[in-house]
Each structure stands twice: as structure tokens, then as C-alpha cells.
Amino acid sequence: MATLVKPVCYHCGEDTFTGSYQHQDKVFCCSGCLNVYQILSASNLGSYYKLNNHPGKTQVSATQFSYLEEPEIKARLIDYTDSSKTIITFYIPAIHCSSCIWLLEHLHTLHKGILENRVDFLKKQVYIQFDHQQLSLKELAELLQSIGYEPLISLQDVVKEQKKVKDRLPSKIAVAGFCFGNSMLLSFPSYFGLSEGIDADFSYFFGLLNLLFCFPVVFYSGRDFFNRAYKDLRNGILSLDFPLALGIAVLFLRTFVECAFAIGDGFADSLTGLVFFLLTGRYVQQKTYYHLSFERDYRSFFPVSVKVVDANGKETDVPLEKLEEGHRIRIKNQEIIPADAILLQGEAMVDFSFVTGESIPVHKTLGEIIYAGGRQLGGFLELEVVKPVSQSYLTQLWNNEAFKKHSSTRIKTFVSKVSHYFSIILLTIAFGALLYWIPQDWQRGVAAFTAVLIIACPCALALSTPFTMSAALSIFDKNKFYLKNTEVVEQLAAIDTIVFDKTGTITLTENDGVSFKGNLNHELKSVIYSLCKNSSHPLSRKISDYLQDSQEIPLENYIEEAGKGLQATYKQQKIKLGSRLYIAGQKQNDTTHSEVHVSVENDYAGYFTIKQKLRAGLKELLSDLNRTYDAHLLSGDASHDAAKLSPYFKNSNVLHFKQSPQDKLNFINNLLQMGNKVMMIGDGLNDSGALKQSNAGVAITDHINNFTPGSDAILDAASLHLLPRFMQFSKSAVKVIHFSFIISSTYNVFGLAYAVTGNLSPLFAAILMPLSTVTIISFTSLATHYAAKKLNLL
């Protein structure tokens, strides 16, 4: 049995390279793991290791918690405090197994000051009640850190957000369900016609009882509908809640009148049933949304990568979701800082307009924390990540008010259009029926009026759109097409014109496509390399890749002019890099490659030629798209690629060259004014204005950091060939919603036909409404999945 087994750390299971960390004949990989073991065994918490093998995680960080002593910060984080105790909920990402639960619920054995502790495993949270006289918040955090369960503290806490939404929906559903069941039971006899022979006393009693059940349903469970309808009416909007609230109110009034004066059976069962089903639908919707956003947070990520520098200065591209604390990242000009990080190197002028709305850039000093969402304007920065990326935070930024499109460019969503008309048509029919019957039999008229308002159900719109859109969004996410929110699906379906940006979208630089004409001495190479390192433009990146063995030297006064070039100062000399127009004042001749010229203190030094190739699969993509859409191309380059590109497009008139960012914006505007619905695809760098202006702006990414909050969707370049299918799917999703509306209309017409005659029976209403709701929900879910399967997106 003398097998050679590589010793693994008893705490975390990683390989041990030296035998130097040992204690009680157990080996450890590092002093961190050893320390945790000693703490645990000293407090008789050795069972931690019995529940799982190697339950610990490798110790890495050394976060400081001294800011937890600030009273304002403490006030924002804790849930509750009084003289004897303080309660706080920490988010601890290291929770991953039953040992973690066991240990964190035995925290009180580690320190007397901890009174109560409870873990929520799925949310990775610990709820701790402690005595702040014995143990301060900072010490508590440090204690958790010392046993390897460091809390992740954020002032933009998603944890707190979730707590705020307490609309008590389950309680409301319970009350509505209770009343629904009871009133159904009481109404049963009348369904079967048995109430004819019963004593009038009993009927009156049952009627009153039914009425009694309506009260909690209308005034407690149904309160939200009334509140929302009232609020929307005050803002002059006729939303979906209006007919719903109206229906509930009318049902209640009619039941009240009929039961109190014993003239009929009332509609208590329909009323309670309606509220019950609507609330259940809303609950399912909430759960779906939570599940989807949870998935978005933890499973799918923006396809964005950040450059990480290791200890030797080597750079690698790390995808956003793998970015960890302690990583040294490099942020270039115009790039967004994806996570809270400490500034280590570089001249930081950060534009926080995405976060605070303040567009004046903020100067940051070395060692200062720069919060996620800021955009660097200037030379490159090196930062150390102190907090992993919060996907939800970036999504929040994305949906920030600052990026809401002008309402003119937003295609009004189907639902808002229809709900506006629905209420109007409904009231017209109701009053029409009333006026028709009044000359003959006014009671029948009132019955018809109320019946119309009761039976007309906009459930289709209330429920089908959210379900369909959420399903569509998750299918897009799986295919690496990340939409900002559900409205974008409808925008995509309405598109008829697609505008492509050239550099970085259609073309890629070839790997060996760079060469220099002129003399490049060692010093100039280093200068150009360092200059290009600051910029995220595709050509700059290509040049810096080409010169990657050069040394990096510090430069000053870095300025980048979009569409023109870069400049900086080195040894009091101005170094410029850019287009021929920018450097030499001459327009570039039509050649088959891109040129990047260099000048030192206005002395011309030579130029780079960069060959570019077209993306793979472009031919199929464009021939597919050209069948249904008008495709245009915008490029900042000169027209040297025209001959190569025109076979892909319908004709050479749709190719536009030498477009500055402003030209691109104007082009989009012209198309919009001609009544087209435009989608712009670009890499988000010099076309962010155009992206924002178009009806749907798609930023395509090759795993670089170009998160553009002005865009509506981010598309991974690997999924570009799926674009025709994405457009087709978005159309299918909208068709599903339209179709479900047709189904709902059929139900409504059928029901209204009964209602206008004044013959509406409670049984009929009680069956029709749930039936229509269930049909529509199942139809939308099944149809969306079917559409996705047919297009091979699922």
C-alpha cells in the first residue's frame, strides 16, 4: 500500500509544493490554510473537515476592513441596531458546501459576542446578530476573513435591493385563494340549478356570505390594481391595469347590489377567481424574472474581456466573469473600468457620467479606488481589482436613464399601443350596450353594461408579453447575444435597414498584415509601442501587437482624436500617429490597405501598412441579410476596399467611406427621417453616437473591453453568423404575442356576445376567464420554445 500520493492541503485540497506547513501530521499548502485550521481546531470546530473533504478555499486576500468603522458606512450596511445588539447580513461568495453552512452557523463558538447566526445557502448570505459592545463590525468582518469566509461588501448592494421588494404577494394570494375556494363552494348549488327549490332565507344567507368573501379580496388582495390604475390615470396613460381595476370594481358593485337586495346570485366566485388567477400569474412572473436575472448574474456574462497583467508583465485577455480580486488589469483610453479597483499606475481622468451623470472627468490619484462604470479618458491605467465584477451592477448602468433613447427613435411597444385602445373600445361597447337596452328594459341595460366590463379580459397582454419576452431573452443569452432589456426584442423585429461599421466589425486585421515603411530604430519602436498601448482602436492594438517585444516607456500628454490619430509627448517632442490626413495633411490614395503614419515633432518618420481581411462567413451572412434588409456600410477609411466589398452588398452605392463619427451619426439620422427602422452594428468605439441614435444599436465584441452603455445589445463575434436567425427569432417572438392577442380577442368576442344580451351567467364568466388565461400562458411558452427550436437556437 506504499503508493506515492502527492500530498494535498488538508484544508483546501490544492497541491502542496513544500512540506513546510505542517501541524499535527496534516500538511497545508500555505500559511493561510494552516491558520484557519489552527483557529478551527482550537475552538473544537474540527467537524468542519468531517463533513467534506478539503472544504476550505485557498487563502488569498488581505482586504482591509478599516472603512467599516465609519459610522455612515456602518449605517448603510447594517439591518438593525439598538443598545444590546446589531444585525447584519453579509454576502459571502466562498459559501459552496455543507461544511460552510456548518461552520458559519457555529460562529458563536468562535467569539462570545456573536449571538445568533443563520445561513441562506442559495443566496450565499449569513445573517448575524452580534453584541457590538463586545465585537465591532470591523472585527466581525476580520474574523470571517480569518477563517476563510471573507464577506463581500458593496455599497451598491444588490442584496439590499432584493429586500426592498416586499409586496406580500404570497399573503395576498393566500387570502384570495381562501375566499375563492369558499365562495365557489357556496355557489355550487346555483350552478346546478339546485337553488330554485331552496328557502329564500338560505339563498339570502349564501348571498350575503359570498358578498362577505368579496371584501378582503377587493380591498386587500386587489388593492394593487386600483393603486396602479389610479396612478397611471393621473399621468394620462391608459395602461392594462385600468380595465382590470374597472372589471374588479364593477364585479364588486354588481355582486353587492344583487346580494344585498336579493335580486340575483352575484358574481362573487368570478370576482375572487379573477383576482386569484391574476395574482398567481403575477407571482409566477416575478419568480421567472428573478430566476432569469439570477441566471444573468451568475451564468451568462457580457462577452467582454479585460487585459490582465501578471507578475512578469505578460498580458492575457481574461473574460469578465473570470476576473478576480487581486488581478492587475490594464485599461486603455475610452475603456470602461469593469470592477472596483485601486489605481496603481497611470494618469487617471475618469468620466463617471454612466454612474453619476456628471460628465466632467474626475482626476484620480494613485492608490485611490476607482469605482466600476467609470470610463478612462487619457493614457492607459494599471489597476488592481478589489471587488469582482457585478454583472447586475453593469446591467443597471446599461439601463440607466442616461441611455434611454429619445422617444422618437423608440418603436412604441405593441402592448402600450394596444392597451391604449383596449380601454377605449371596451368603454364604447359597454356604453353602447347600455344605451341600446335602456329604452326597452333598463335593468337589462345595466346588466349588459356591467357584464361587458366584467367579461372583457386583457389577460393576454398582461401575461403573455412578459413571459414571451423573458423566454426570448434567455434564448438569446444562451447564444451569446446579450440584450439590454425586453423591449429590444420588439425593436429588432421592426428593423428594415442594417448599417455595418467597417473596421473591427466587418474587417479584422490579418495576423501578419503589419509592415513598416521607413526607419524604425529601437527608441522609436518603444515610443510607438507605448503610444499605441494607450488606445483601444483596432489599428493601435494591431501595431502594439506587432511591436510587442518593445520596451514600454512613460509618455505625457496623451491625446486621442477619434477618426484621426493619437499623440503624446516624449522628451519634449510631440509624437503623432494617425491617418495620412492627420500627419501629413494629404488625403490617402486609394490603396488596398490601411495606413498609419508617424511623425516626430512634425518630422515625417514613415508609416505602417496594415492589411485587413474580411471576417469569415461574411458572404453567407450578408447574402442572407440582403434578402430581407437593406444593408449599408460605413467606414472611416478611404475607399480602397470598395472593390473587395461591393460583391457582398447589393450595389456599391450603399458603401460609404471616409465617414467621421459625426458623419455616421448624420447618416443614421437621415435614414431615420426617411422612415426607415435602422439597426447599427459596430464595435462601439468611434460609432457610439450612431449606436445610440439608431433604433437598435448592436456592439460586436471580439473579447476586448468595449462595453458601450449606449448600445442596446452586445453580440459576441463568434455568434455573428447567427444574426439572420436572431432577427427571424425576434420576429417570431412578436408574432407569438400578436397571435396570443388574437386568441384572447376570440375569447373576448365570444364572451362579449353573451354579455351584450344581458344574459351573462356567473358560471359562464367563472369558466371563461381562467380558461382564457391558462390557454394564453401555455400557448406563449410553447410557441416561443418551438420557434427557437425550429431556428436551431435552442
Add this chain to the structure above:
Amino acid sequence: MSSIYFLIACSIFVALLFLIAFLWAQKSGQNDDLYTPSIRMLIDDEVIDDEKEGQEPKQSS
């Protein structure tokens, strides 16, 4: 037949008790976390003994 008044009142009363019980449970947060209690109940309560230190730790399968 008038006993039906009494019977209905009783049944509603019992049902109401259950409703109140549910609302009370909901308010006290019973349904906030449905997963962790399932793990928590499988964890042993141990008697911390100094003699146990020398014994072989039980391997959980």
C-alpha cells in the same frame, strides 16, 4: 335544515384558522429560504469531548 347555518359557520371558522396560520408563517419568514434547512437538519449535534480528539475522524460518504 337550519343546522346548516351552524355547520357553515364552523367550517368557515376552521378554514380561517388555517389561513391565519399560513399568514403568520409567511410573516415570520418561513418561506424565505427553502433550501438551507434541508442541509441544516442533516448536520449532527455533537458533544464536544476532549477524548474524541484522538479517535479516527468518521469519513462521510
